[in-house]
Amino acid sequence: MFRILKSPVPAGFPASYGSSSPRGPSPDAALTRRQRARAVRLFLARHRRLLAALSVAGALGCVLVTLRPAPPHTVPVLVAARDLDTGAVPGPADVRVARYPPGNAPEHVLRRHADTQGRALAAAVRRGEPITDLRLVGPQLRGEPGGVALPVRFADADAVRLLRPGDRVDVLAGPVPDDASRAGVPRDGPPPARVVARGATVLARPAGEQERGGGLLILSVPPDVAAAIAGAATMSPLTYTLRGTPK
Structure with a gap:
């Protein structure tokens, strides 16, 4: 008769190693899960005040974002980027686009860099001064x-x-x-x-x-x-x- 010999279980492996019958998790694995769960509960217990404060801060941030008013409406206004002399033809570096509230923008103000192309200044302007249509002389x-x-x-x-x-x-x-007028001689008119x-x-x-x-x-x-x-x-x-x- 033949005897079936069992191979020895290597060191460090669970006793179920090599067994053909399925078994549940080992006691060591179950213990590890319990330890992790316990560590999480202890962390939450120790830092509950900090976590509560963070939750309140997050809620307040959401409320502030919701209640924050929308940015005010503005319109583009072309202004001088530097002092410009009479007769100068403003180029891209001489003007810039600023944002004005609609009620503060001058009447007939220019709004784009292209509006000054080929046009000369009818009068000198200071840095930051809005440029209106009357400030420029057309090419004609x-x-x-x-x-x-x-x-x-x-x-x-x-x-x-x-x-x-x-x-x-x-x-x-x-x-x-x-000569006659210099000498004081009267004229007919x-x-x-x-x-x-x-x-x-x-x-x-x-x-x-x-x-x-x-x-x-x-x-x-x-x-x-x-x-x-x-x-x-x-x-x-x-x-x-x-x-x-x-x-």
Whole structure:
């Protein structure tokens, strides 16, 4: 007869190792689960106040988020990113978009960088100042091809304030005193003014206080006409007649 020999159980393995009959978890495994459960209960018991505080804080955070008012409504406003001079054509680095409450935004303010493309400033602006449509001269008002921009000081400041960029004017100069007038010889009537420029386009009317008398305009005129106006301004006061505005 043959005897069936059992192989020895290796050290460290449970006694059920090699047995063909299924058995439940070992006592050691059940003990480990109980120890873990006990450790969790002890942790919760020891830190129950901290956990309760965290729960309350989380609930308050949810309430605050729910009750927080929505951010105020704003609108884009184009403002100068730095001080800009009269006649400058603002580029992307010269302007920026700010956010204003709707009630604080100026009327007819520009809102996009593209709104300034190819347009020159009719007056100087300070850093942070909103740029409106009246601050810019359109490309059609930048003068005729071959023309020049000429600063011209007129005698009557009130008359200058009536003009806007785009107006067309004739420039008149007072009569040049002759020998008879210098000698005090009376004339039959007042000497007539003379026209030194016709159809000059007003490019800009610089804002701000005038350090001298009269008012200043920037006119677009041909180079030879610019020379005539500059020469007349050294001898006589200048005025203008309005020819109308472009349609």
